[in-house]
Amino acid sequence: xNIKEFAEKACAAVAEILDKEVYLxxxxxxxxxxxxxxxxxxxxxxxxxxxYLEYFYQIYQETEDxxxxxxxxxxxxxxxxxxxxxxxxxFKDFNSVQKLIFQKLINYEANKTLLDDVPHTRYLDLAxxxxxxxxxxxxxxxxxxxxxxxxxxxxxxxxxLARLAEENTPRIHPLTISSIKELLPNLLGxxxxxxxxxxxxYVMSNKNQVDGAISLLYKNALRSFSEQHNxxxxxxxxxxxxxxxLPLNGDEDFDSLRKMIQLINRTGIxxxxxxxxxxxLYRRTTDRVEIA
Numbered sequence: 001x002n003i004k005e006f007a008e009k010a011c012a013a014v015a016e017i018l019d020k021e022v023y024l025x026x027x028x029x030x031x032x033x034x035x036x037x038x039x040x041x042x043x044x045x046x047x048x049x050x051x052y053l054e055y056f057y058q059i060y061q062e063t064e065d066x067x068x069x070x071x072x073x074x075x076x077x078x079x080x081x082x083x084x085x086x087x088x089x090x091f092k093d094f095n096s097v098q099k100l101i102f103q104k105l106i107n108y109e110a111n112k113t114l115l116d117d118v119p120h121t122r123y124l125d126l127a128x129x130x131x132x133x134x135x136x137x138x139x140x141x142x143x144x145x146x147x148x149x150x151x152x153x154x155x156x157x158x159x160x161l162a163r164l165a166e167e168n169t170p171r172i173h174p175l176t177i178s179s180i181k182e183l184l185p186n187l188l189g190x191x192x193x194x195x196x197x198x199x200x201x202y203v204m205s206n207k208n209q210v211d212g213a214i215s216l217l218y219k220n221a222l223r224s225f226s227e228q229h230n231x232x233x234x235x236x237x238x239x240x241x242x243x244x245x246l247p248l249n250g251d252e253d254f255d256s257l258r259k260m261i262q263l264i265n266r267t268g269i270x271x272x273x274x275x276x277x278x279x280x281l282y283r284r285t286t287d288r289v290e291i292a
Contacts, residue, residue, distance in 0.1 A: 006057050007036035013070045014038055025050055031110040033272045040077060051077055094154035100133045102172045103165035104211040106240060107276055118147050119158045124291055125278055130165050133172050170218050173206035177225065205242035212242045213275055222282045235280040235289065236261050239273040254292055
């Protein structure tokens with residue numbers, strides 16, 4: 001049973017147990033990833049939450065226990081994690097959203113279909129897209145991708161959108177730059193002595209480490225880093241959430257670095273988190289980033 005067959009069968013089973021209208025929704029995510037979710041409607045609610053099924057499909061593959069898997073889906077829906085009401089009127093008001101607009105980076109070629117429907121700015125082999133940040137104590141913080149229809153509703157131009165996002169993003173998602181050595185203990189625990197690891201690499205992201213690759217476009221961020229290390233900088237796009245900075249000393253093997261990027265992209269991250277297979281260079285003389 002593949003994921004689509006599982007989703008169709010689960011949809012019917014959950015609808016019967018809950019005695020509610022349930023329908024299957026195929027959602028296109030970043031980089032051509034397709035996810036399957038159950039949309040469960042309730043007459044007493046003004047929203048219909050989407051319950052994604054990949055996690056439950058994995059449970060079923062491991063246990064082959066259909067009844068228990070369906071019970072877990074129903075339990076997840078009844079857990080109270082899905083609010084009955086969610087006020088979205090604020091999103092229609094441009095005065096309410098303009099200070100919450102931020103930008104993030106995605107791969108251009110892998111998302112061309114999505115980009116037909118959302119305002120974006122081309123950047124090298126990437127695209128800058130725009131979102132609205134929100135905080136919610138019940139569902140958790142998140143973001144809403146801005147579509148062309150939203151600009152029409154707000155009577156907002158693409159240029160104004162880009163300007164607001166450039167101003168807001170460093171405030172909403174403050175810059176962080178950490179040495180690889182600082183992060184390795186969290187990954188490896190106390191079993192490794194990281195003081196002897198000769199890796200002059202740094203991770204550039206934001207405080208939440210979500211959609212942090214855009215930080216390479218923060219004003220003066222790369223320039224300050226380059227001046228601090230008195231060198232040009234190689235930029236390795238490890239995911240949409242962060243990039244790795246490598247101060248150059250002149251003896252780097254760029255081919256090996258490119259292979260490392262591709263290895264991370266194929267084995268270290270999910271397809272949805274992929275940013276680019278290319279390596280970039282920040283040149284101090286031009287104060288610009290280019291594909292290496």
